[in-house]
Amino acid sequence: MIALEFPPINEILRWKDLFPTFNKIALIAVAAALIGTLIFLLAGSKDAKVAPKGIRNFAESIVEFIENGIIMQTMGREGLAWTPFLLSLFSFIYLCNVPGIIPFLQMPATARMALPLFLSLLVWVVFIVTGFKHQGLGYIKSSLFPPGVPKALYILVTPIEFISTFLVRPFSLTVRLFANMLAGHILLVTFGLLSEALFQAKGNPALIPVGVLPLFMLIFLTGFEVLVAFLQAYIFTILTAVYIGGAAHPEH
Amino acid sequence: MLTAVVIRSGEALRVHFVTSESDSGEHEMNPADCAFEPETYPPEGEAFTVEFCGTGPSPIIPEMKELAWGAGSFIVFALLMRFFLFPRLKKGMDSRYTSIREGHENADATRSSARSEVAQYEAALVAAKAEASKVIDAARATLEGERQTAITAANARIATEREAAMSAADAARTAGRSQVESAVVDVVNSAVEVATGKRPDGSAVSRAVAEAMSAGVR
Amino acid sequence: MEAFIQVAAAAGLTGDEAKAASAAGSAGFAYGLAAIGPGIGIGYLVGKSVEAMARQPEAAGMVRTTMFLGIAFTEALALIGFVVFILIGL
Numbered sequence: 001m002i003a004l005e006f007p008p009i010n011e012i013l014r015w016k017d018l019f020p021t022f023n024k025i026a027l028i029a030v031a032a033a034l035i036g037t038l039i040f041l042l043a044g045s046k047d048a049k050v051a052p053k054g055i056r057n058f059a060e061s062i063v064e065f066i067e068n069g070i071i072m073q074t075m076g077r078e079g080l081a082w083t084p085f086l087l088s089l090f091s092f093i094y095l096c097n098v099p100g101i102i103p104f105l106q107m108p109a110t111a112r113m114a115l116p117l118f119l120s121l122l123v124w125v126v127f128i129v130t131g132f133k134h135q136g137l138g139y140i141k142s143s144l145f146p147p148g149v150p151k152a153l154y155i156l157v158t159p160i161e162f163i164s165t166f167l168v169r170p171f172s173l174t175v176r177l178f179a180n181m182l183a184g185h186i187l188l189v190t191f192g193l194l195s196e197a198l199f200q201a202k203g204n205p206a207l208i209p210v211g212v213l214p215l216f217m218l219i220f221l222t223g224f225e226v227l228v229a230f231l232q233a234y235i236f237t238i239l240t241a242v243y244i245g246g247a248a249h250p251e252h
Numbered sequence: 253m254l255t256a257v258v259i260r261s262g263e264a265l266r267v268h269f270v271t272s273e274s275d276s277g278e279h280e281m282n283p284a285d286c287a288f289e290p291e292t293y294p295p296e297g298e299a300f301t302v303e304f305c306g307t308g309p310s311p312i313i314p315e316m317k318e319l320a321w322g323a324g325s326f327i328v329f330a331l332l333m334r335f336f337l338f339p340r341l342k343k344g345m346d347s348r349y350t351s352i353r354e355g356h357e358n359a360d361a362t363r364s365s366a367r368s369e370v371a372q373y374e375a376a377l378v379a380a381k382a383e384a385s386k387v388i389d390a391a392r393a394t395l396e397g398e399r400q401t402a403i404t405a406a407n408a409r410i411a412t413e414r415e416a417a418m419s420a421a422d423a424a425r426t427a428g429r430s431q432v433e434s435a436v437v438d439v440v441n442s443a444v445e446v447a448t449g450k451r452p453d454g455s456a457v458s459r460a461v462a463e464a465m466s467a468g469v470r
Numbered sequence: 471m472e473a474f475i476q477v478a479a480a481a482g483l484t485g486d487e488a489k490a491a492s493a494a495g496s497a498g499f500a501y502g503l504a505a506i507g508p509g510i511g512i513g514y515l516v517g518k519s520v521e522a523m524a525r526q527p528e529a530a531g532m533v534r535t536t537m538f539l540g541i542a543f544t545e546a547l548a549l550i551g552f553v554v555f556i557l558i559g560l
Contacts, residue, residue, distance in 0.1 A: 009311055009556065010309075010311065013311055017317075021317045021320075022317065022321065023317060023318065025315075025318040025321070025322070026317060026318055026320075026321030026322065029318070029321050029322040029325045029326070030321060030325045032325065032329075033325035033326065033328060033329035034325075036329055036333075037329060037332055037333075037337065040333065040337035040338070040341060041337060043341055044337060044340035044341045044344065046344075048343070048344025048345065048347055048348050049347070049348060049351065052348075056344075059341060060341070060345060063338075063341065063342070063345070069535075073531070073532065073535045074535070083338065083342075084330070084333045084334040084338040084339075085330060085333075085334065087333060087338060088326070088329050088330040088333040088334070089330070091329075091333075092325075092326050092329055092330075096322075109318075109322065112311070112314070112315065112318055113311070113312055113313060113314035113315075114314040114315055114316075114318035114319040114322055115318065115319075115322040115326075117314050117319070118314075118319055118322055118323045118326070119326065122326075172543075172546040175546065175549050175550055175553055176542060176545065176546050176549055178553075179549035179550075179552045179553055180545075180549065182311070182552075182556070183549075183552055231538075234538070235538060235539075235541075235542045238535065238538065238539065238542075239539070239542060242539065310556075310557070311556060312553065312556065312557060
């Protein structure tokens with residue numbers, strides 16, 4: 001028998017403070033903001049007239065992805081003014097997700113509740129403010145009393161619409177990002193622990209080579225987590241675009 | 253967060269839990285379980301506070317410090333992006349796109365002007381060719397006429413010369429014939445005179461000679 | 471939950487230990503049950519999207535965007551189950 005003891009969840013999620021009120025999650029968040037700023041700063045300082053290459057090409061392809069892949073698909077041309085917000089949202093979430101697979105860092109900052117909660121509350125505030133700005137009080141009417149429904153059904157529809165628009169949206173945004181990244185992190189920890197326990201199996205030496213199997217799984221999952229990090233940033237951003245677009249133009 | 257007051261005694265640590273819902277008795281802890289480094293221990297017998305890594309609130313509860321740092325860094329990043337980073341990048345992209353578009357339009361204009369120039373050149377070429385062939389035809393026609401007149405003149409000259417030569421030859425021949433005739437008459441007269449001793453009738457001989465010559469020798 | 475407590479009691483665990491053991495067992499069940507519906511849903515969704523993309527490759531971009539949106543909404547249910555798993559199991 002080998003002894004495989006899964007550590008308490010806080011041990012794989014929390015570190016002691018680097019200095020008071022500043023821990024690893026805060027470090028990753030600050031580093032994400034700094035790296036994002038640095039990338040776009042360097043990209044902006046390159047000569048714009050020649051064909052873009054290197055970091056400028058990279059930054060411009062992110063901008064084109066946000067504009068063509070997210071905004072044009074969900075909000076249309078008038079949504080292009082939201083590009084800076086969605087661009088910073090996407091870059092920040094991706095740069096917070098991706099430390100989950102960087103060796104020695106190995107912790108997605110979004111696997112803690114704080115960042116997803118803040119970001120989705122921000123998005124929530126932004127889309128409600130956008131709704132009131134574009135439609136005035138008609139926003140309440142268009143979001144709670146959808147047209148084309150028989151009057152008697154509003155007793156049923158209005159509470160559902162209220163819950164789904166104003167309560168479930170921020171909750172599901174938070175939980176989607178947080179739980180995806182936490183699940184990925186726990187998966188990586190599990191396979192890492194499993195292969196470590198098999199490599200160090202003292203009682204039965206035949207188990208030691210078997211430890212290669214969870215190691216391969218770990219490597220595969222690490223590659224998978226790169227995809228998940230991108231996908232979650234993309235989904236968060238595209239849902240934000242959908243919510244903002246829906247608040248700005250109810251017919252969409 | 254689980255906080256404990258730790259007193260070190262030899263290799264073992266005596267731990268008093270400060271904020272724990274479970275019993276706050278003394279525990280033996282393994283220093284390797286936690287993330288604080290053993291070299292930061294205070295001297296033996298002195299109490300100090302540590303924060304244990306494996307404990308803490310439920311992972312669902314957001315932590316204030318993470319919230320504050322994350323929110324602060326995102327807001328700073330978003331504001332920088334909105335007011336500085338993105339406009340600069342976008343301005344460069346837009347200026348490049350417009351310059352590319354202008355380049356395309358310039359290229360189109362240049363191409364169409366070049367096309368019209370080519371068409372003009374081809375039209376001029378056709379005109380020049382037509383003129384050249386006209387000139388060549390005219391020259392050929394003049395040349396032909398001149399040749400024709402030269403040939404006729406030469407033919408006429410040849411014909412007259414031939415006429416003259418033929419009449420001269422005829423005159424010479426007739427002259428020769430009459431001489432031959434008279435010579436033959438003389439010879440016949442002499443021969444008849446020698447044979448018969450008497451001179452024949454000159455007119456009959458000459459008539460017979462003329463008949464014989466015109467009938468036989470020709 | 472009651473069944474788990476009985477099993478734990480039969481195994482010789484008492485009080486808090488039995489409660490923790492049964493919570494761990496129920497958490498596994500909670501997540502397993504929560505994953506069934508979204509699993510079927512995402513499978514159906516992606517299958518239909520692939521069909522649509524194969525039938526009309528020129529609409530692939532739009533179908534892909536909508537597919538990701540649908541996956542995001544469907545997956546949220548499974549993830550709520552995962553959060554419940556963490557809440558009651560740990």
